Amino acid sequence: MESQIHKVHQQLVNKEITCTELVQQRLDLLKTNTHNTVNSLLDTLALELAKKVDDKISKGTSIGLLEGIPFGIKDVYMVQGTYTTASSDLLKNYKSAYTATAIQKLLDAGAIPLVKENCDSFGHGSSSENTIFGAVKNAINPELVGGGSSGGSAVNVAKDFTVFSIGGDTGGSVRQPAGYNNVYGLKPTYGRISRYGLMAYASSTDCVGPIAKSIEDIRIVLNIMSGKDVKDQTTYASTEITHDAILCSDTIKTVGYFKNFIESDAIDSQIKSDFLESIEKIKAKGIEVKALDFFESNTLVSTYYTLAMAETASNLSRLDGTNYGNRIESENLKETYAVTRSENFSEETKRRIVGGNQVLSQGFSDEIYLKGLALRDSISENFEKDFNEVDIILSPVTPNTPPKIGDSLKDPLAMYLSDAYTVGFSLGQLPTLTVPQGTATGLQITAAKNNDELVLKFANFLKDIL
Incomplete structure (x- = not known):
């Protein structure tokens, strides 16, 4: 699909539509949508900003490429003066201070x-x-889940309620819902975009990621958000990715895939068949394809969740209703903390906090947590070895198609295993892009650290052959 950002920009410049009309149209769609994608509308702010854009255009002042472009924000990002609920009872009335x-x-x-x-x-x-606002419904089939955790963001893009949206990806939370809703979703190299103002889940893998309908739109938004930030010491200065740079994929000579992902009993037969067919089409274009050895899916999932639960237990320990949040008073301070957290956290959040505290506790941390850290190092070393052999790693996004709404809540383990093909790349802190081609839930393109440009190049190549 063509760039929606360029298209809307041209419509505004040509005065085919005013920015106020554009914003109001999208707000109306969001208000009436039945996919449960909205936690709160920023209508007053949006219309104020739209009027400023219209005033500039009416005066003949040129506008930037992103000026007036409507976008959505996953409800885990701070935006000063707006509700930032994290879809939780604890923060349902919390307004961002920055x-x-x-x-x-x-x-x-x-x-x-x-x-x-x-x-x-x-x-x-x-x-x-796992949200107080009701399950997000898939953009293609509303009986199915929208994917998570950035489900609302992916569905809003897929339904054209927003031109692009900003999700958050810790273990696949941008890539998986993008695959479920047939749009593009990028997890950039860890540290390329500042995490400051993103509610921390697992700090060592949390990434800010754009969701859009075209590779060009992903590129534009990625460039704007990238860069070093003194408020996030993991960030680094990155080079801008140009439009022309991602049009030529001649430098990509070898593609790898993890054979154990494809030979797994857990993968849906149609996804396996479609993936192998995509591999053959790549070979037909003269690119060498290598089958690579990697860690078993169960090892990846258990390593990721061991570390992610430990980090979320630590990060959420600050939420006790004292400084912010929905405090529930009890007979004493200790009971107030306990009741506030017990009543306001979802069952899944409590499950992850309990699991995290368990692996960090005395007697378990050496046996479980430190082993998880060692495995993460091994996974990163494996990736370094692989990228000495191949330029790109290609994989399915998920082993299965989206489940029906309600099924995942009955079986948390199945939900964890749905992340089997995404969490490894998070542990490796690698740039990974979901493209809506190749299988029913898309394909993942991964490159070595800081090679986000190469990922976008190969996405353009696949767009033309699949």
């Missing part, structure tokens, strides 16, 4: 925020059902 760096960069570029989007509470889930 704005996340990544979002501020988009605002500075003139993009217009329309909505805080529904998601799994605190990012805990793979289906966007």
